[in-house]
Amino acid sequence: MTPPAPQSPSIGNEVPSSLRELLASVANGTVGVDQAAGSVASMMRQTDDGKMGALGEVASIPGATVDLGRRDRCGFGEVIYGEGKSTDLMIRIVETQLGAEQSCLITRIDPTSAAQLRRHFRHTHHNPAARTLRIAGQPAQLVSPVLDDAIAHVAVVTAGSTDASVAEEAVETLTWMGIAHRRVEDIGVAGPQRLLAAVPALRKAAAIVVIAGMEGALPPTVAGHVGVPVIAVPTSTGYGANFAGLTPLMGMLTSCAANVAVVNIDAGFKGAYLAGLIATQLIAAEKDAKERSISQYEGV
Known part of the structure; x- marks a missing residue:
């Protein structure tokens, strides 16, 4: 009797287009295996039981559902609208995004909340006039790109x-x-x-x-x-x-x-x-x- 073929881990009913494009790039040789492995890891999140969750999943935390798959779908991660949110909630959202190696942008944040978040996180940039707070895993991610007329700006x-x-x-x-x-x-x-x-x-x-x-x-x-x-x-x-x-x-x-x-x-x-x-x-x-x-x- 022929043994059943091994089953791949379930990643949901629909394979994201970003994964299909990545696999096609590996197949035609334009993307290396190591680079592709890193990209797949960034698409996935670790669940509470230690297993890897589905591609493009959201992370449920008390008070919010963080869309960690948005960067892969739309090019950029979820932006936090700060007005009306408690400081504790914003901290939990930012921790979730940083855990997925995503830099954070909070808009319409008040000075008190901004000060509290700056004390909690290491790499931040607060613009009081803009009412924004940017938070990143590395300080280099907070620096504005250098203007070059030869590059789209x-x-x-x-x-x-x-x-x-x-x-x-x-x-x-x-x-x-x-x-x-x-x-x-x-x-x-x-x-x-x-x-x-x-x-x-x-x-x-x-x-x-x-x-x-x-x-x-x-x-x-x-x-x-x-x-x-x-x-x-x-x-x-x-x-x-x-x-x-x-x-x-x-x-x-x-x-x-x-x-x-x-x-x-x-x-x-x-x-x-x-x-x-x-x-x-x-x-x-x-x-x-x-x-x-x-x-x-x-x-x-």
Whole structure:
């Protein structure tokens, strides 16, 4: 009687596409076995009984369910929205993410909670103006990438200095994503010559986050000078008819500039995240093209 074939450990009913792509890379020789083993380990988590859990699983902790598989599915890990969360809960979430070798970004965190988390974790960066806290396993992960015009980066533009706090949230988000940025500050439409002076630098960006309050005219004005996506972030800066950001929001949504997309009021994180995804795709494409060029040269 033929013995039954050995069964592979169950990893759920559906194999994630990231695992299929990794196995295909091993099969065609573009990824080594050791590198693939490390990637598989990062996709899996250890359960309470010491066994390895399913790929892309979540981690259930008191008060939260941490999506540890999000980085493999979406490119970046789960971001913690700090407003309304207790310090103890945020500590437990961060410990879970660091245990999975994922750096952490907390947005809308108050100074008291930020101070308590900084005492609890070793490698942190608090930006009070942005109301953000970044936490990492290694100090090098907290450093902003060096700006290089030859590498895809994001420009963060403000209409006025009163929009700075939203811009700070955008910058902290890009730094957490590992995307270099260029800041262009206080170039609102009241002084159009300031924008014209900045246009050459803006044209080098992969995407531009434009942050503006008042009537919200800056994003479409910038968009008319560049050939890249412009992510418009309306702010609550302005007098009564600004309606706490509703006026610039509606103005940006009704812009005739085709390369403008709009996020929510004061949403520096969301604007930067979208722009960062655009830059990430370009960086990956440039890397793949370079590797293919090297492979073709070596094969000659």
